[in-house]
Amino acid sequence: MDKDITIYDIARELDLSPTTVSRALNDHPAVNKNTKQKICDVAVQMGYRSNIFASNLRKQRTHTIGVIVPRLNSPFMSSVMAGMEKEANNADYNLIITQSLETMQKEITNARTMFDSRVDGLLVSLAYETDNIEHFQPFISKGTPVIFYDRVIEHNQCTSIVIDNLQAAYKATSHLAKQGCKRIVHITADQKRNVYADRLKGYKYALIDNNLPFDESFVLITNLSEEAGVEAAQQILQMDPRPDGIFASNDTAAVSCMKELQKAGILIPDDMAVVGFNNDPVSRVIEPNLTTVNYPGYEMGEVAVRSLIHHLNGLSDIIITNTITLRSELIIRGSSLRSKIE
Amino acid sequence: MDKDITIYDIARELDLSPTTVSRALNDHPAVNKNTKQKICDVAVQMGYRSNIFASNLRKQRTHTIGVIVPRLNSPFMSSVMAGMEKEANNADYNLIITQSLETMQKEITNARTMFDSRVDGLLVSLAYETDNIEHFQPFISKGTPVIFYDRVIEHNQCTSIVIDNLQAAYKATSHLAKQGCKRIVHITADQKRNVYADRLKGYKYALIDNNLPFDESFVLITNLSEEAGVEAAQQILQMDPRPDGIFASNDTAAVSCMKELQKAGILIPDDMAVVGFNNDPVSRVIEPNLTTVNYPGYEMGEVAVRSLIHHLNGLSDIIITNTITLRSELIIRGSSLRSKIE
DNA sequence: CTTGTTGTTGCAATCGGTTGCAATATAAAA
DNA sequence: TTTTATATTGCAACCGATTGCAACAACAAG
Numbered sequence: 001m002d003k004d005i006t007i008y009d010i011a012r013e014l015d016l017s018p019t020t021v022s023r024a025l026n027d028h029p030a031v032n033k034n035t036k037q038k039i040c041d042v043a044v045q046m047g048y049r050s051n052i053f054a055s056n057l058r059k060q061r062t063h064t065i066g067v068i069v070p071r072l073n074s075p076f077m078s079s080v081m082a083g084m085e086k087e088a089n090n091a092d093y094n095l096i097i098t099q100s101l102e103t104m105q106k107e108i109t110n111a112r113t114m115f116d117s118r119v120d121g122l123l124v125s126l127a128y129e130t131d132n133i134e135h136f137q138p139f140i141s142k143g144t145p146v147i148f149y150d151r152v153i154e155h156n157q158c159t160s161i162v163i164d165n166l167q168a169a170y171k172a173t174s175h176l177a178k179q180g181c182k183r184i185v186h187i188t189a190d191q192k193r194n195v196y197a198d199r200l201k202g203y204k205y206a207l208i209d210n211n212l213p214f215d216e217s218f219v220l221i222t223n224l225s226e227e228a229g230v231e232a233a234q235q236i237l238q239m240d241p242r243p244d245g246i247f248a249s250n251d252t253a254a255v256s257c258m259k260e261l262q263k264a265g266i267l268i269p270d271d272m273a274v275v276g277f278n279n280d281p282v283s284r285v286i287e288p289n290l291t292t293v294n295y296p297g298y299e300m301g302e303v304a305v306r307s308l309i310h311h312l313n314g315l316s317d318i319i320i321t322n323t324i325t326l327r328s329e330l331i332i333r334g335s336s337l338r339s340k341i342e
Numbered sequence: 343m344d345k346d347i348t349i350y351d352i353a354r355e356l357d358l359s360p361t362t363v364s365r366a367l368n369d370h371p372a373v374n375k376n377t378k379q380k381i382c383d384v385a386v387q388m389g390y391r392s393n394i395f396a397s398n399l400r401k402q403r404t405h406t407i408g409v410i411v412p413r414l415n416s417p418f419m420s421s422v423m424a425g426m427e428k429e430a431n432n433a434d435y436n437l438i439i440t441q442s443l444e445t446m447q448k449e450i451t452n453a454r455t456m457f458d459s460r461v462d463g464l465l466v467s468l469a470y471e472t473d474n475i476e477h478f479q480p481f482i483s484k485g486t487p488v489i490f491y492d493r494v495i496e497h498n499q500c501t502s503i504v505i506d507n508l509q510a511a512y513k514a515t516s517h518l519a520k521q522g523c524k525r526i527v528h529i530t531a532d533q534k535r536n537v538y539a540d541r542l543k544g545y546k547y548a549l550i551d552n553n554l555p556f557d558e559s560f561v562l563i564t565n566l567s568e569e570a571g572v573e574a575a576q577q578i579l580q581m582d583p584r585p586d587g588i589f590a591s592n593d594t595a596a597v598s599c600m601k602e603l604q605k606a607g608i609l610i611p612d613d614m615a616v617v618g619f620n621n622d623p624v625s626r627v628i629e630p631n632l633t634t635v636n637y638p639g640y641e642m643g644e645v646a647v648r649s650l651i652h653h654l655n656g657l658s659d660i661i662i663t664n665t666i667t668l669r670s671e672l673i674i675r676g677s678s679l680r681s682k683i684e
Numbered sequence: 685c686t687t688g689t690t691g692t693t694g695c696a697a698t699c700g701g702t703t704g705c706a707a708t709a710t711a712a713a714a
Numbered sequence: 715t716t717t718t719a720t721a722t723t724g725c726a727a728c729c730g731a732t733t734g735c736a737a738c739a740a741c742a743a744g
Binding site: 052056081095115281 | 389392437458460594628
Binding site for chain 2: 699700701702703
């Protein structure tokens with residue numbers, strides 16, 4: 001077990017003061033070039049490593065970003081994390097990641113942990129359950145920037161990073177209408193979350209603009225799990241007259257629903273056209289391939305971290321930047337394409 | 343921007359010494375119950391939060407675990423991360439996560455970052471490229487435990503957490519043989535990594551035990567990506583006589599290969615039986631469903647963190663525990679099941 | 685020869701908890 | 715009443731780096 005080398009050891013070795021050593025290692029201009037070189041050499045040679053804690057303690061800055069995510073193990077969220085990690089790593093920031101597992105309780109605990117860890121900034125995607133964000137107030141009060149991504153909430157001190165969910169849903173639904181669907185079901189989740197609320201709106205507007213009636217019973221609120229997709233399929237099979245189109249808020253539910261319908265003999269896309277959301281790998285595996293909305297998760301992760309660091313460096317004022325919207329697009333595949341028209 | 347409250351503030355408020363406050367907040371036995379209660383109350387009321395850096399600096403312990411992972415965005419790895427996060431969170435440890443992106447260079451940099459961050463322990467799954475592990479030596483020398491998971495390497499000071507890859511591959515290949523396959527192709531990756539080397543061994547042994555010849559040209563070394571699966575399919579279609587079974591080292595490649603073969607008119611499982619590895623969601627989406635090895639990623643993450651913490655608490659000696667092997671199992675589905683026999 | 689400027693370096697305090705040891709009070713045993 | 719054990723509390727040093735301010739040297743300008 002080697003003993004740790006400190007700047008004091010280096011100072012003693014070279015008969016200098018710790019002050020000068022510290023300055024040299026931080027490339028401070030007021031240190032003689034030769035001295036600096038000598039110090040750096042000895043530091044390397046002695047196997048010195050800076051003590052981040054001493055430094056953090058003194059500087060009151062941690063170079064750490066906290067991330068709160070509903071669940072790590074979804075294709076979408078893991079892409080986001082991958083993008084975040086890449087950017088953070090590039091900028092020499094550490095990432096502390098915690099999951100809320102969709103409960104508000106955990107989210108509060110996580111926020112507390114992040115606060116105690118004194119992260120320089122916080123990136124949050126809200127849990128299904130969360131219905132207020134008081135637990136982020138301590139950050140705001142302390143001037144620690146909080147950025148929401150994907151599952152966001154309006155707050156006049158925080159930036160949000162999103163895609164245009166309303167527009168994406170509008171396009172998806174319109175596409176179904178243009179394919180001749182008259183009775184389009186929308187499978188989605190709790191309306192507390194912006195993403196689902198906005199998509200419902202987009203769905204509604206598209207119906208209106210395509211002269212289709214809106215029917216409350218055609219909106220299925222679920223947890224968007226695989227099982228939820230199966231249940232949705234069973235409900236849809238019960239409906240009379242039977243729907244002829246489905247717009248689901250994620251690919252997992254869309255795919256499992258589709259499979260269940262196929263099992264019941266429904267033909268896709270002819271009896272039923274289906275559109276999902278996210279562009280998960282499964283969407284390119286199911287037959288026919290699933291039409292879906294490409295959600296740029298990796299880019300969202302990158303942008304989130306980049307904006308945060310930008311702000312931390314004082315290069316932008318977070319209060320002015322209210323919302324950053326990323327581009328998404330409808331990818332049309334076999335599950336909804338009835339004709340070569342359009 | 344609120345000012346931070348310190349134990350000195352609390353001490354002054356209650357006319358006590360910082361020592362007593364510190365002890366009270368750490369639930370030290372040598373503090374009077376009433377005093378303790380009073381201190382805790384005031385702490386809460388004043389909005390005190392402990393300064394982790396001061397504490398870490400003094401205690402030389404960070405309560406942080408470092409994780410190095412090849413890529414975050416794969417279904418398997420994100421499950422592992424989810425399991426790790428859950429356990430770490432339960433035990434009040436933070437997780438710092440970095441990706442090597444399969445390069446040794448990044449892995450070295452990441453290791454260095456972790457070292458500078460003074461993580462209490464390190465969890466590593468090796469990059470494709472890595473061919474020596476000198477970069478973990480500083481941890482070993484300092485007595486910081488390093489645990490490898492999934493992509494491991496033999497080291498007499500480190501525990502490894504794995505599944506029995508050899509056996510899993512053996513079972514997968516034997517299963518194909520029992521289904522009547524005579525010419526089984528193995529799609530896998532660089533043999534530097536234990537997982538792929540062991541699976542190749544299992545594949546070989548199974549061939550031998552089933553009286554099938556081993557043919558070097560039937561082993562396709564790829565990066566196991568979606569594209570690699572397609573290319574593998576094209577190669578397979580060129581082979582004459584044509585193979586009649588495929589054992590792939592992950593589901594992504596297995597699925598894309600399968601789809602490409604189907605596109606060429608090959609019937610699965612009759613012309614070609616296919617087995618994958620990992621039990622990713624796609625394996626239950628493809629038609630016919632993919633036979634695969636269930637790899638308990640989530641559990642592996644849990645076990646890795648639990649073992650590490652166990653060791654950190656001095657409850658186990660890591661040097662004695664060489665390897666922890668988790669149970670995996672072959673899940674037989676339509677892609678390989680030609681008859682109801684077996 | 686004095687004053688001013690620039691370049692280098694060090695002193696000493698500070699960040700906020702933690703902990704070995706000593707001090708004091710209180711209770712129990714002799 | 716004296717001695718011994720036990721319970722509480724505080725002193726002061728320490729963890730390792732950072733930084734405002736002062737000190738000093740070398741040199742140029744006046």
